Amino acid sequence: MKNLNTSAVNTWCPGCGNFGIEVGLKAVLSEMAEQGELDLDKVVLATGIGCHGKIADYVNVNSFYSLHGRAVPAAVGIKMANPDLTVIVCVGDGDVLGEGLDHLVFAAKRNSNIKVLVHENRIYALTTGQYSPTSPKGFRGRSTPTGSLEQPLNPIELMLASGASFVARTYSGRLAHQKKMMQEAIKHNGFAFLDILQPCFVYYNTYPLYNQNVYELGPEHDPADSQQALKLAKEWSYQDSGKIPVGIFYQKK
């Protein structure tokens, strides 16, 4: 098995949900490489800027550590230039739903064959704790001390409306489920969007919320059914309560 570690010192906070994503991604890449499902030389990781972006330094594969919000178009360019590459895009919620939302919508619209993994911590963490596009209404961040007045964006709904051909959600605290979702996203032939719920232990500790409310979609949900997918997407609207389905909401095959 190829060593996917680098010499970089990890600077995420103790308890950070990003560790789960890093461990999960490395495991998925190694296993898929071992099974001949991908060639590690041909994997490219594109990242934005934020806590999530550090993963570019921590995984020993080709990487493009882009600007805040611009990982997606860079990834689209990489895939366009060399379609043999497997292009995985690690982005943050502020990064891809705030700063670079336009690119995300268009990458979904054109079904660009890239795999977007959102490190969904629902907070601006690296800038020390401001509300993000997916923070719940009333969230008290350092730019919204009296509580955010805005409704959170629902990225699942947004991606379904944008024509994404693979839309899924997982939770970094459920490693087995996360692994399966990552594999499915990578194997999907087309644009894949995977929202990974990832607690920020320092600024927005959502471990209790997710541990209590996350449930995995069962076989009763047919991912080919876009109407059902939309209904399911609305079950949880990124507030701070309610049952949270995880799994593949929609996949066009």
Next chain:
Amino acid sequence: MKEFSFLMGGKAGDGVKVAGAILAHVLNELGYWIFVYEDYPSLITGGHNFSIIRASSKKILCHRDKIDVAIALSKDTPEHHPKRLKKETIWIYDADVLEKEKGLGIAMSKIVKENGLPQIARNVLSVAALAGICGMDFALIEKAIKENVPQKIEANLKIAKIGHEAGKNSPLKMKVNKLKDSARPLLSGNEAICLGAAAAGLDFYIAYPMTPSTGLLHFFAAKGGELGVTAVHPENEIGVITMAEGAAFAGKRTMVGTAGGGFALMVEALSLAGQAEIPVAIVVGQRPAPATGVPTYTAQGDLHFILAAGHGEFPKLVVAPGDADEAFYLTAKALNLAWQYQIPAIILSDKHLSESIFNASFDKAKIKKEKPKLWTGKGDYKRYLQTADGISPLAFPGQKGAVVKATGYEHDEFGLTIEREEMVVRVVEKRLRKKEALRKEIQKMETFKIYGNKKSQTLVVVWGSNKGAVLEAADRLGLKVIQPLFLEPFIDTKFKREAAKAKKIIVVETNATGQLAELLANHGIIANKKILKYDGRPFTVDELEEKIKKILK
């Protein structure tokens, strides 16, 4: 010197530009040197569009004030051009839309309607009438129509015949004889830029439409297949440049094109190209700003912005072509240098260069795709290997055994983020060495051109599209001209030597503050006079000659 100037005027949608192109082709076939100026407001139908087609027995790169034959397809065309008329100017007009005392009036609207053609076909009819007045053979018109009119060729030829006869039978005459020269390539500045980039191995042209650079996107979309270039039109300019950088990281040569406003959106990623050392060519066609400004007209107001663009300090290249030949060679050079030095390279144009039509004589065989420094495949790959000239060998993702890590963070040789002070200094200095290496390379090239009367003690400094008008005016007045081709790095040594020989230095620019003059001043070269124009219109040679004369008095 034998020369003629023609004006085609009408509303947007009247096919003025195509008529101008047909006429230019015919005159080109007759052996004349051609220059075409296009003038149009920012609208789709209505308004007033015009083209000035100038033909000369000597090489020309600009248009003149006065018109010999003018075509009016709209009622208000004559009202727009009182200053361009001479006593003997011949008018050809659509008698169905306007009345004139003199000239050749033809019931163009009626004739095209009777022949089942849309009103736009009047453009063909009117050019044919002009050809008749000028004694040109119908065969020439026929050929030009076949090359330039997209459909209903037979019907168009029929109305052209009617127009040609009307011209031939008119008492108005202005003989345009055939010269012994044969036809030369005729193309716009934008087309020359495209061909230059393609010659240097361009793979992708990525752009969001914006005047005056939209023509690049259209050209590659239509003809990219033959040239091996794929045209891509993403969501916005930020998407454009980051996509281009992603593709370049993956090993493909990319170019983007825009105007000042679109470039403003690209600037953060320009800095990323500097930090991550990603080659990318950027065409900026200037137009009058700030903001949306006067979008379909010309200006040189973005020079300071371009030179200073990008947060932080990193090497970049800025070239400023002044005609179609220079557009070809300098674009090719810029794309090659971008790859050899792993830097962003900017081709600075403006509407007047991008959209005007020139005779070109560049030689594609003189350009090849220059090979960048590549990884040998031995040992661990280090994307940012420290080297004497600051240039690290390139490898691309997918290459066996290489982990290629590009990044916008300050980084170690592998491309991993660093923050320690001595490590930061090492990378900053690596970029400085690269800048120095680039400067040395540019120094070996033709960094500026000298024209005109070498003995003159008056030196006229010009950059970009004003070259044409300045050369001709200086020729008339016996002056010396200097034109910098590289604005960054700006090599001042030889330039200073030329400046020192002059008693008077005049800088000509189409902006309001004299931005090149200021750049020169920063290098200790002080202009005595600035001739500035900032109405969105380029200089004509006559206008410039008058302005220079006033200064010399």
